[in-house]
Amino acid sequence: MDQMKKKIVAFAVPYMEGHHDAGHYYRVESFGRQLWQREGGDWIVIFTALRLHDIGRKINVRKHPKIGADIARGFLPQIGFPADKLEAVVRSILLHDKHGGQRTIEEKIVYDADRLDCFTYSGLIRCFLEARGKRGVEVTLPERVQCAEKYLKLAYKSFNTKTAQEIASEYKREFMFGFLSRIKGEQRFPV
Numbered sequence: 001m002d003q004m005k006k007k008i009v010a011f012a013v014p015y016m017e018g019h020h021d022a023g024h025y026y027r028v029e030s031f032g033r034q035l036w037q038r039e040g041g042d043w044i045v046i047f048t049a050l051r052l053h054d055i056g057r058k059i060n061v062r063k064h065p066k067i068g069a070d071i072a073r074g075f076l077p078q079i080g081f082p083a084d085k086l087e088a089v090v091r092s093i094l095l096h097d098k099h100g101g102q103r104t105i106e107e108k109i110v111y112d113a114d115r116l117d118c119f120t121y122s123g124l125i126r127c128f129l130e131a132r133g134k135r136g137v138e139v140t141l142p143e144r145v146q147c148a149e150k151y152l153k154l155a156y157k158s159f160n161t162k163t164a165q166e167i168a169s170e171y172k173r174e175f176m177f178g179f180l181s182r183i184k185g186e187q188r189f190p191v
Contacts, residue, residue, distance in 0.1 A: 004080065005047065007079045012055055018129075025051060028053070031112070031167065032050045035113055035163050038163045039163055045089050046109050046110060049072075049096065052071070052093060053068060053097075054068065064097070065093060088107075093110075095110070097111075113164075115155045115159060115164070116164055119156075120171065142187045145184055145187070149180055
């Protein structure tokens with residue numbers, strides 16, 4: 001299984017882009033392991049889905065879950081991935097970016113682990129980088145802060161597992177009542 005994991009990791013590398021880089025994959029896998037240790041599930045399904053969840057982003061950001069799932073469905077049998085686990089991985093990739101619809105613990109953990117990355121310092125920077133105005137118009141720092149706050153609040157409410165909520169609570173206090181509040185104070189913009 002270790003050789004298969006190495007092949008999965010190596011396969012994902014060329015698909016990394018921008019702020020969905022090796023750091024994002026590492027953080028998401030780390031959160032996934034924490035969730036799995038407390039919530040259970042099939043680690044090989046979770047690991048594989050987490051390592052491949054964003055491989056479609058380089059091709060089309062909006063459609064990346066479907067594209068990534070299709071790529072994974074073609075790739076995994078080539079490396080001898082267990083056939084009885086393939087659809088669980090594909091479904092976890094399909095559902096990783098959309099709240100709701102996750103039924104299995106693996107699907108819930110993959111979704112939650114990806115969301116948890118938004119609550120890290122690196123993830124917060126990703127929120128700032130992804131903030132866009134209408135029709136791609138550049139947005140101001142105050143608008144980016146408001147966008148990040150809104151997204152973090154929505155992400156926090158969307159977790160599937162109690163463990164993810166507990167982990168995010170630590171970051172939420174630090175960001176929402178600390179870092180973002182200080183930025184807002186420095187910018188002197190209305191709430």
